[in-house]
């Protein structure tokens with residue numbers, strides 16, 4: 001590979017000739033061959049947004065001349081198109097402050113900006129009025145807030161409205177409820193799907209609430225939180241610039257010392273993503289149980305056939321979308337554990353597990369966004385209900401006898417249920433023999449559809 005010589009405060013080293021980055025990035029590439037996973041591009045773009053906003057603020061407040069300021073802004077906009085993503089190769093498992101990634105962006109922007117015919121340096125111009133210690137926590141909040149706003153929330157709203165649509169189409173379908181996986185009292189399918197919708201609605205509320213804290217930024221705190229080397233008004237102007245860039249409402253946090261040394265808002269959002277993952281897991285599991293069979297399972301629904309299920313068993317079709325969703329949910333729950341540990345890693349004035357928080361949070365948001373759309377479009381919108389399979393077990397369900405508790409008492413009802421179950425007979429026939437309730441009364445009391453309304457059967 002052709003190389004060129006670059007220099008930093010530690011001396012000289014070789015970097016690939018084509019690389020837009022410089023010496024500090026190359027040192028980090030050499031130092032951290034750990035996961036071979038680079039920082040997510042959404043995170044790099046968030047850092048570029050901060051550099052763009054900082055250049056504008058520095059032009060107004062910090063004495064950055066307009067030629068350099070404009071060149072840095074142009075370079076940042078180019079990075080935001082994604083066309084230079086390959087120039088940000090540093091591993092997630094790097095310095096805990098994310099200094100390597102901050103310097104990677106500083107170096108690439110300085111190279112691009114210098115092509116405009118002005119000398120722009122990574123530390124003095126691109127990083128002016130900033131430290132990794134405020135840039136990286138700001139980029140965590142910014143990148144996560146953008147991802148929630150642009151991807152996750154719309155995907156969750158779409159999943160919820162798809163569920164609501166199916167629920168209203170299926171409000172006539174009555175099925176056997178299950179508790180402990182065992183036959184229980186009946187309910188309607190819109191009630192069952194309505195539970196998923198309500199869970200999702202509340203997950204969205206919790207994520208919306210976490211967004212408020214996420215929109216408070218570290219920028220302006222610089223090295224330890226005092227704001228050393230940043231001009232007065234810098235924090236406010238950067239927050240204002242980022243708000244204009246994104247349409248979100250960012251403000252400086254009330255304590256930069258807290259912003260630099262903690263990751264509480266990221267831990268909170270990750271926790272809400274974990275809660276969402278539990279919702280997704282529940283929906284995925286209900287779908288696969290309902291779809292089980294087609295002959296020897298519950299067979300209540302038929303998921304759309306998307307691919308051959310088996311390499312050896314011809315004709316087998318598996319619930320691949322719920323399986324994918326359940327794995328994504330498991331991953332989010334796992335990533336949250338690492339974020340929880342990282343959130344505790346604030347030592348005095350700096351949290352030192354920031355790149356891990358950034359990467360895991362964005363991965364979780366992306367997994368949940370994509371999963372919500374897949375579940376909506378390739379499972380929930382398209383499953384068919386096997387109504388005939390629902391009717392038979394419903395009529396024979398001995399638990400319907402619960403509706404007779406008021407008329408004949410729990411013990412008498414239990415005896416009827418036991419006999420109906422052992423003899424495999426409809427509950428109504430056994431109840432007619434064993435009680436003095438007439439057929440008409442029993443039909444009314446044991447009507448599965450009526451039993452889905454709640455209240456005391458009359």
Ligand SMILES: O=C(O)C[C@H](O)C(=O)O
Nearest residue numbers: 097099130131132133350
């Ligand atoms: O990179 C910086 O700006 C500061 C660094 O993280 C440090 O505190 O040592």
